[in-house]
Amino acid sequence: MSSTEDRRFEVLRAIVADYVATQEPIGSKALVERHNLGVSSATIRNDMAVLEAEGYIAQPHTSSGRVPTDKGYRQFVDRIADVKPLSPAERRAILEFLESGVDLDDVLRRGVRLLAQLTRQVAVVQYPTLSASSVRHLEVVALTPARLLLVLITDSGRVDQRIVELGDTIDDENLARLRDLLGGALEGKKLAAASIAVSELAADAPDHLRNAVVRSATVLIETLVEHPEERLVLGGTANLTRNAADFTGFPGSMRSVLEALEEQVIVLKLLAATGDAGTVTVRIGEETQVEEIRGTSVITTGYGTASTRFGGVGVLGPTRMDYPGTIASVAAVARYIGEVLAER
Structure with a gap:
């Protein structure tokens, strides 16, 4: 040049x-x-x-x-050559704050609140997408000799609990065998593959365990194939009011942006189109290809592990924003959300 x-x-x-x-x-x-x-x-x-x-x-x-x-x-x-990295103290504070989260919901709420504070924009975090999740662990607990609690934990931090009514009693020895059978079929597999694996258990199960296997497998399959509507956690929506003047001149102005955030579908689509963790995408104005938020910029990235993308995280605000600082904050918070969830 x-x-x-x-x-x-x-x-x-x-x-x-x-x-x-x-x-x-x-x-x-x-x-x-x-x-x-x-x-x-x-x-x-x-x-x-x-x-x-x-x-x-x-x-x-x-x-x-x-x-x-x-x-x-x-x-x-x-042409931003260098995005100013956060200081070691800032990174340590982010990690410690997120690690204090007691479960998946708490970690995501903390992450979105922190990102909104750092950027002074609207922050959004997508719940882990189920299709990308794998079964990390299955725990089987006897509530009574004829009633079991199944606790399914995925690598993205999702925890599901289901009750199984056996219709018969089971002793500790057979409970351990059932736990091994179910865990061996599920653990380490993506949810779709785990559903298939557990459905095939009954055919080879010992006669004295077949009833418990069939009833447990039925409950687990419902859990594994159940895909609740994707959800978002939002924070800092009130930050839009500080920049109300930035939205004048656009159809619907700030009201249409707030309605789009409330409906969530538009933001979910933008997050779903985000690349893997470590790749930050910046969409400015009309680049969002969404009329309702044409006066905004959306900065997003994925979070997860090196091999698995759990979901997306990002911020939405007026096109008049601190792009270098916002990009750095989005990348840092996404990185540490992924690290915290992967270690649980």
């Missing part, structure tokens, strides 16, 4: 930084005063004219300064 193009990008970067900080259109005089760009005011005015002609900045009102367009934000985001 030529030095002229580099300089114009520096002008664009300065306009983005100042507009994010002040929410006021930026003029050439302000750029000269605030930034050491190494050129005259006339050169900066000329660069701004070129950036405007190319669609990177716009003039919202006659005689006003310039503001970045969606195209300008995209150019800025695409």
Whole structure:
């Protein structure tokens, strides 16, 4: 890239930084005063004219300064060379806060609350998708000699408890055998494969255990193939009100954004389209391809382990946002949510 193009990008970067900080259109005089760009005011005015002609900045009102367009934000985001990493103290604080969560629900609630605080935007975390989960452990507990409690734990932290009525009694020795049979068929398998494996147990089960195996397998299959509606945890919705002016000029403005968040389907689709953990996706304005949230930017990534994506996490806010800081926060919180859930 030529030095002229580099300089114009520096002008664009300065306009983005100042507009994010002040929410006021930026003029050439302000750029000269605030930034050491190494050129005259006339050169900066000329660069701004070129950036405007190319669609990177716009003039919202006659005689006003310039503001970045969606195209300008995209150019800025695409050329972020280094996302400032969080400090060791910040990373340690995030991990300790998430590790204090008592279960899956608590970890996700803590994660979304923390991300909303760090970014001052709306934070969203998707519950682990069932199709990606594997059975980590099955515990079989005798509540009475004829009644069992099955506790199914997945690698994404989901815990399901089901009662099995045996219709007959079972002693401790046979209970241990039943536990081994069921656990051997399920543990380590994806939910769909686990459902098939447990359905085949009855054919080879010892006669004296067949009734217990059939009844337990029936309950487990219902648990494994049950796919409740995907859910989101949201936090920081009130942050939108701080930036209400950013949504003026869009159909429905902030109200349509709030309605989209309430319905959740739109945000779930955006999270589902997110890549694996470690890959951050930034959608700016019309790039969301959703009319209701056209005035927003959505920054998302996946969370999970190196081999398994549990779900998505991200933030939604006005296009006028701190992209480097938000990208770093989304990546860090997603990483530690995945680590905490994987260790449970």
